[in-house]
Amino acid sequence: MEFSPDLFASLFFHTIGYWWVIIPSILLGLIVGAIPGFSAANTIIILLPLTLVMDVEVGLIFMVALYCSSRMGAGIPAILVNIPGTAGAAATPLDGYPMTKAGKAQQALAISFVSSTAGGLLTTVVALLTMPWLARVSFYMHSVEMIVVMLFGISLIATIAARDTLKGLIAGFFGLMIGAIGTDHVYATPRGTFGFLELYDGVPLIPALVGLFAVSESFLMIEGESILSQHGKDVIRKSGWAATLEGARIAVFRWWHITWNSLIGLVIGVIPGAGASIASFVAYQQSRTYSKTPERYGTGHPEGLIAPESANNGVTSGTLIPLMILGIPGGATAAIMLVVMQYHGVILGPALFTDYPELGYGVFMAMAVTYLMMIFTVLPLARYMSRVTLLSTVYMAPLVIAFTLVGSFVPREYMFDMYLALAFGVIGYIARKTGYHVAAILIGVILGPLLEQYFLRALKMSDGDLMVLFSSNIGNVLWMLLVFSVTLSLYMQHRRRSTDSAEDGKSR
Amino acid sequence: MTKTTRTSRRDFIKVSGAALAAGGVSSLPFASASAQSFPSRNINVYVPTREGGGADRNLRAFSNVWKKYLNTNFEPGFYPGASGRVGYELYMGKAKADCYNLIFGNMGPELLNWVVKKPTFEVSDCVYFGRVDTDPGCVFVGANSPFKHIDEIVEEGKKRKLNVGTSRLAHPASIGILALGEHTGAQFNLIPLSGGKNTVAGAVTGEMDFSVLTSGTVAARGDAVRTLLVFNDENVLGERLDNAPTINGHFGTNLPPLLSARAFAIHRAAIEEYPDRFQVLQDSFKKVFADPEYKAAVVKAKGNWEYINYGGISECEAYAKDIQALGERFRPLLTGRS
Numbered sequence: 001m002e003f004s005p006d007l008f009a010s011l012f013f014h015t016i017g018y019w020w021v022i023i024p025s026i027l028l029g030l031i032v033g034a035i036p037g038f039s040a041a042n043t044i045i046i047l048l049p050l051t052l053v054m055d056v057e058v059g060l061i062f063m064v065a066l067y068c069s070s071r072m073g074a075g076i077p078a079i080l081v082n083i084p085g086t087a088g089a090a091a092t093p094l095d096g097y098p099m100t101k102a103g104k105a106q107q108a109l110a111i112s113f114v115s116s117t118a119g120g121l122l123t124t125v126v127a128l129l130t131m132p133w134l135a136r137v138s139f140y141m142h143s144v145e146m147i148v149v150m151l152f153g154i155s156l157i158a159t160i161a162a163r164d165t166l167k168g169l170i171a172g173f174f175g176l177m178i179g180a181i182g183t184d185h186v187y188a189t190p191r192g193t194f195g196f197l198e199l200y201d202g203v204p205l206i207p208a209l210v211g212l213f214a215v216s217e218s219f220l221m222i223e224g225e226s227i228l229s230q231h232g233k234d235v236i237r238k239s240g241w242a243a244t245l246e247g248a249r250i251a252v253f254r255w256w257h258i259t260w261n262s263l264i265g266l267v268i269g270v271i272p273g274a275g276a277s278i279a280s281f282v283a284y285q286q287s288r289t290y291s292k293t294p295e296r297y298g299t300g301h302p303e304g305l306i307a308p309e310s311a312n313n314g315v316t317s318g319t320l321i322p323l324m325i326l327g328i329p330g331g332a333t334a335a336i337m338l339v340v341m342q343y344h345g346v347i348l349g350p351a352l353f354t355d356y357p358e359l360g361y362g363v364f365m366a367m368a369v370t371y372l373m374m375i376f377t378v379l380p381l382a383r384y385m386s387r388v389t390l391l392s393t394v395y396m397a398p399l400v401i402a403f404t405l406v407g408s409f410v411p412r413e414y415m416f417d418m419y420l421a422l423a424f425g426v427i428g429y430i431a432r433k434t435g436y437h438v439a440a441i442l443i444g445v446i447l448g449p450l451l452e453q454y455f456l457r458a459l460k461m462s463d464g465d466l467m468v469l470f471s472s473n474i475g476n477v478l479w480m481l482l483v484f485s486v487t488l489s490l491y492m493q494h495r496r497r498s499t500d501s502a503e504d505g506k507s508r
Numbered sequence: 509m510t511k512t513t514r515t516s517r518r519d520f521i522k523v524s525g526a527a528l529a530a531g532g533v534s535s536l537p538f539a540s541a542s543a544q545s546f547p548s549r550n551i552n553v554y555v556p557t558r559e560g561g562g563a564d565r566n567l568r569a570f571s572n573v574w575k576k577y578l579n580t581n582f583e584p585g586f587y588p589g590a591s592g593r594v595g596y597e598l599y600m601g602k603a604k605a606d607c608y609n610l611i612f613g614n615m616g617p618e619l620l621n622w623v624v625k626k627p628t629f630e631v632s633d634c635v636y637f638g639r640v641d642t643d644p645g646c647v648f649v650g651a652n653s654p655f656k657h658i659d660e661i662v663e664e665g666k667k668r669k670l671n672v673g674t675s676r677l678a679h680p681a682s683i684g685i686l687a688l689g690e691h692t693g694a695q696f697n698l699i700p701l702s703g704g705k706n707t708v709a710g711a712v713t714g715e716m717d718f719s720v721l722t723s724g725t726v727a728a729r730g731d732a733v734r735t736l737l738v739f740n741d742e743n744v745l746g747e748r749l750d751n752a753p754t755i756n757g758h759f760g761t762n763l764p765p766l767l768s769a770r771a772f773a774i775h776r777a778a779i780e781e782y783p784d785r786f787q788v789l790q791d792s793f794k795k796v797f798a799d800p801e802y803k804a805a806v807v808k809a810k811g812n813w814e815y816i817n818y819g820g821i822s823e824c825e826a827y828a829k830d831i832q833a834l835g836e837r838f839r840p841l842l843t844g845r846s
Binding site for chain 1: 559565585586587588589590591593594597598624625669671676677678697699700701702705706708709712713714715728729730732808809810843
């Protein structure tokens with residue numbers, strides 16, 4: 001696995017020659033990513049018979065392009081109508097949707113597109129150059145270390161609780177309780193399933209996601225005529241290409257933010273079993289902790305949008321590293337790619353890069369070329385996509401509910417999941433009306449079961465000794481970083497409050 | 509979620525027409541007419557795991573050939589959840605018992621599931637009648653593991669409790685390693701890792717001392733893993749499983765083969781009510797194994813043809829009896845109530 005500029009240059013031009021596969025795959029990926037319930041993984045499964053008869057190189061380019069663009073596509077409805085298409089985009093509406101409500105949908109989309117493509121491209125290049133070393137990350141990040149990584153994401157609940165401590169904590173614990181529904185991870189004992197078989201595997205994420213965010217939002221939409229204020233409508237109507245360029249400029253100007261968060265995504269993506277949902281929440285938490293303006297997060301702050309979008313695209317190249325080097329897929333889409341490669345007799349591992357460099361490196365080159373093509377094909381669409389927000393709520397609310405209910409049904413094809421989405425919609429509506437933060441509930445629902453899984457595994461491995469949590473050097477370093485990160489966040493908050501009250505005192 | 513099925517008007521006219529053509533309705537018993545027209549529509553297959561997995565690939569390869577002999581299509585429906593429990597409960601609870609609804613599962617883990625936790629239906633009401641393959645469990649380590657031979661694992665297991673990754677506790681391979689521990693005095697701590705992908709990752713990344721899984725999955729991982737022991741009477745894959753020894757051959761145990769076996773099952777009520785239809789299913793099922801098209805499909809999908817192994821209702825019954833007896837024997841360890 002030696003670095004060869006000539007090989008990379010020839011691969012680059014060779015891959016560009018497959019534009020006729022990449023561009024349609026990008027458009028398909030955007031569509032399936034934007035529809036809740038659909039994802040690159042289930043689309044590739046549906047198209048598996050087609051993929052298997054393709055030449056292996058064409059099949060892989062098709063899958064990679066679909067994978068990258070669907071990740072970006074999931075952010076579009078999250079920004080425009082508060083519907084995250086996948087769990088990986090769950091942190092995107094926290095700041096994306098407030099931007100839309102302020103009439104800045106076009107800028108928000110442009111920020112999302114630039115962050116996604118730049119983050120994805122950067123991490124692909126880093127992955128290409130450092131693959132053998134990055135693959136080793138999964139040798140060190142085991143259950144104990146993952147518990148701490150989860151706690152980084154879960155500590156966001158505390159951040160949210162800082163605005164209204166009691167309500168924030170109640171919402172977070174409520175989410176964690178919902179996340180505990182289902183059979184336990186060791187002995188498969190059902191807990192809190194109320195006799196519903198459909199809950200044995202836990203609360204399905206998509207119905208919870210779309211219910212809490214989109215359905216509850218639709219109930220709120222019905223109360224008004226538009227999701228935009230009159231000012232917001234005027235801004236959207238008047239905005240031209242300049243708004244797209246403005247969004248792109250905001251993102252490019254924060255290149256360091258994109259770099260940092262996409263690298264978080266890359267490292268988390270390398271760990272088998274971890275994924276975009278963890279990466280986006282951890283990136284959001286980190287971004288807020290070290291921001292100079294943390295108080296603006298959650299109100300439509302560009303950095304709050306850049307963090308999850310660059311992180312969840314950083315995950316895409318990360319998940320392919322253990323697949324290509326170790327034969328272990330890092331995520332669901334990578335697992336299906338493994339099926340296709342095995343079908344074509346491709347043996348994965350370091351030998352792949354010497355025996356078939358055009359395939360080994362070619363997968364990552366396809367990813368890089370896809371991201372390059374995405375920025376030119378998708379960015380101009382921001383202007384037209386943002387017009388969706390001008391639609392009257394008379395049409396938008398029922399459309400959103402219909403789409404999200406279908407999206408809830410798709411992953412498992414259970415009617416139960418549609419009812420569940422509605423139930424979560426009602427919970428989300430009540431939460432919003434009474435001042436409880438739905439994001440805190442959702443963090444508990446998404447990260448709670450993962451935390452429990454790693455925690456129980458670590459305990460089982462140590463015969464129930466809690467000190468196992470501090471048994472690894474890397475884990476201990478992560479613990480210190482977590483404590484530092486939370487303390488810093490609390491300290492900055494305290495200092496800001498002191499400054500604010502001092503300024504209030506002066507102005508009186 | 510499930511498709512309820514009943515004889516449609518069109519089916520009735522078709523059956524009646526066939527009966528008339530054969531010499532008059534009054535002289536022909538209805539059940540016989542119904543068998544001759546069987547199947548008159550697609551057959552639904554419940555799959556208790558996700559799309560794109562091993563069961564999906566296995567089912568597609570098999571049903572693509574089986575459909576030729578039945579002159580109908582198979583419609584798979586995927587109902588994953590709770591280690592297969594969701595799919596079985598739905599099949600037994602909601603699918604009509606008329607031979608147009610089958611379930612395709614993995615006998616070993618699923619029968620152990622019922623030993624560990626009883627389902628809401630009577631286990632004997634779900635009858636396995638068509639085994640497609642037998643895939644023995646095995647012990648394997650990551651390529652970088654310090655363990656090069658199973659004896660080293662046993663020796664180390666006598667000094668300290670070794671962590672063993674498994675896809676789930678109620679699995680034939682888990683039983684195999686518990687039996688090895690019982691036989692040798694080595695201590696093994698089973699860690700369920702929720703699926704084959706994570707079980708391989710547990711061994712390769714070194715989080716587990718080693719892992720146990722079905723050998724077909726392990727063989728597909730190539731050089732990333734090294735197989736050290738096979739829970740069968742013979743290592744039929746040989747080099748592909750690193751010529752690993754068998755448990756009975758190496759340790760002198762007397763264990764039955766600890767196999768995962770993918771098989772079709774049907775409602776007992778369907779067999780009793782429609783014996784002719786069931787006969788059609790059984791006869792046509794057996795023909796697939798001799799069809800070169802099936803072998804070509806398995807080989808093309810990089811499956812292990814050596815593991816394709818026809819089993820009828822009696823073979824399935826014998827297998828079920830063995831695996832349930834082993835499950836009962838290790839029940840306290842599998843349920844954490846030892």
